[in-house]
Structures are given as structure tokens and as C-alpha cells.
Amino acid sequence: MTNLAPLTWQDCVQPDWQVSSRVRALITTRNGGVSEGPYGRWQDGAALPGGMNLGLHTGDDPAHVATNRARLLALAGQSRAAWLEQVHGARIVRADEVIAAAPGTEAPVQADASVTDRAGAVCVVMVADCLPVLLCDGRGRAVGAAHA
Template sequence: MRNAFAFMAPHWPAPKNVKALVTSRERGGSKPPFDYFNMAEHVGDNPANVAMAREDLQNFVGKNQPLLWLNQTHSTRVAESFTPNIEADAAVAFNSDYACVVMTADCLPVFFCSEEGDKVGVAHAGWRGLADGVLEATLDKLNIEPEKTLVWLGPAISSKHFEVGDEVRQRFVEQLPQSFDCFEPSPFRLNHYMADLYQLARLKLAERGVDQVYGGAFCTYAERKRFYSYRRDGQTGRMASIIWLAE
């Protein structure tokens, strides 16, 4: 059935004109292993099913606010105008002309808005993006006073399931010594660590003075029926995280 899909909304004290959601995989038209509401064109799914899912999502958001789909490459580039398929891993908006979108399947979607409700953004933050500064780049484009910035951390892989090598740990610890506590020795392999993306993001935001941070209690790997997980499944779909300013 068209328009029959599930999603979750951020739990944060955003102004009423700020709208946001994360799609889930619970209902839709895609077949396994992309079942059911895959947003990604590049993962091997039937293009017709992806197009239908994107159309359903667009209809829900509203035709007058086109979805800005990005070509994501784990960069720190931020789209700040409606340029479809621009190479970027974050997007910001200062009006109601379009909706900002990123896709994830374990990486962390980070939502931003101002207390005044005049600026919004969303970033795709895997460990590379976090280390390279995608959150900082997004904050720079938004240019909101830190104490007036609201952030919501959407569904990502939890530290229980996210194993990384020592080189990843070292990279963060060299940047932020306090990030040492975001890594626990892996029970699976020597010289590997279980990384906490949520806490790493909080530390990065705190360095910029942003302390109104919500969310961060999900696990895409563990919640199989609700979320896609690349680390768990390999070939799989992608969720979409969307934020926009209502007219």
C-alpha cells in the first residue's frame, strides 16, 4: 500500500515549525535484503522500489519542500542550497524551500536546529566524519550561538556492536584526550576496541559549547526489525533522516 511506512520523530524541545523524522524499515515495497522501505539507489535494490519509497516520503513531507538527496562520501562538505545529488555529507536550510536529508545504516545522523526555529541541518557522521569534523563544519554553516543550538542524535550502531582498530582510537584520542573513555577493549580481537559514536559526538559538540544534546539511545545493529545495519548485514538498505522548516 502506498504511503504505508513507519518512521520515528526526534524527542527534543525543537520549535513547532521545525519538522524532522527518521524512516524505518518496517513497511514498504522493497524485497529482501532491502526490506522494506529502502531510500538508497546505490545498494542494488530495484530502482522502481526506491523511486516509489522516495515518492511516498516526498508526499508525506510535502511537494512544496523537495527533498535534497546528497551523494555521500564520508566527507565534511555541507550543502547549503538546493543542489540535488551534490557531493556532501550534511545539509543546512535557512528557509522552507527544501528539506535536508542524509541516509544511514549504522552511521550517526545528527540533527540541528536553532531555538528560534529559523535554521536547521542534518549530518551523516560515521567515525571518519566525526574525526574529520563534519559536525563542526555543519555548525559553522549554521552559525547559531552554541547556547541556542539544539541537537538530536538519531539511530546509529551502539558501542556494544561497533568494533574499530587501534588506529581509529588513536586518531580520536590525539584530537580529544577525553575520548579515551569512548573506547573499550574488544572482547573479539586483540588491539581492537568497541567505539561509542554517541559519546564521541557529544564530546565534539561540547568542544563547541553545544550542550543541549538529546537522543543517542538506539542501536541499529541490535534492532533488526526497525533499522538497517551495514555492519550486521552487509548488503542492505538505508534509512533517511530528514529535517525541514514548515511554512
């Protein structure tokens, strides 16, 4: 894992939306990480090493998930994020409170959305067969991410 190229913005999908320049958003793909097996990247119908799995709840090697999360945070220029475990419910949490309570890659809080009005607080939502819903007020002072 020491010879990995850094994750780049080209490895991710960025929304084309008209929001404040204070707000950044990205969506990862399966590619650009270190996960293997069923959590690996897909090429020509086969799972290969290099998957970008971010979920500790999936059964993936926790060390791979930690590395993938660190790669994503490095790309975003952040050190911590509000990692959630989506449960298909209605719970919404404040990202800054989640970050303060469980920094790093510890077991995430069970919720389906996070919001914040704190600059630098990162809202994360993980999706596989569902869609992310990204929210922002017109001035970029409050943002949110929800699992649909």
C-alpha cells in the same frame, strides 16, 4: 504496488526535542516501503518485501527507491528534498541549492550534510550503520542534517 497503505508517522521515529514548531524531523525504519531482497524489511530474522530503502547508490531497483522516496515525501507533505549520497567526508551543501539543481530522485549529490534557512526545503541524510545528527537554531529558521 498500487494497493500499498500510505506511509504513516507511526512507521517512523520522531525526535522528542524542544524546537520551534516550524521544524519537523523524522527517521525512517526499514519498514513501510516497496524494496525487496536485501533491501526489504526484516521480520523474524528474514528479509521480506516492504523495505524502505532510500539510497540509489545501494544497488536496489531504482523504481523501488523512487517509490519509497515519493512515499516519504508524501508523508512529509513535500514534493522535493535534498537527496545526498553520503561519502564519509566533510562536504556540507545547501539543501535549497541541491533541490534546485537536481529535483526528484536523480542521482544525489555526494556530501555528508545539508543545511538550509529556506522554509520548506527538506534536508535528508541516509544512515545505516551510522547515526543522523539533526541541527536547528532556537527559532527554527535554520536547520541541518548530517551523517555521523
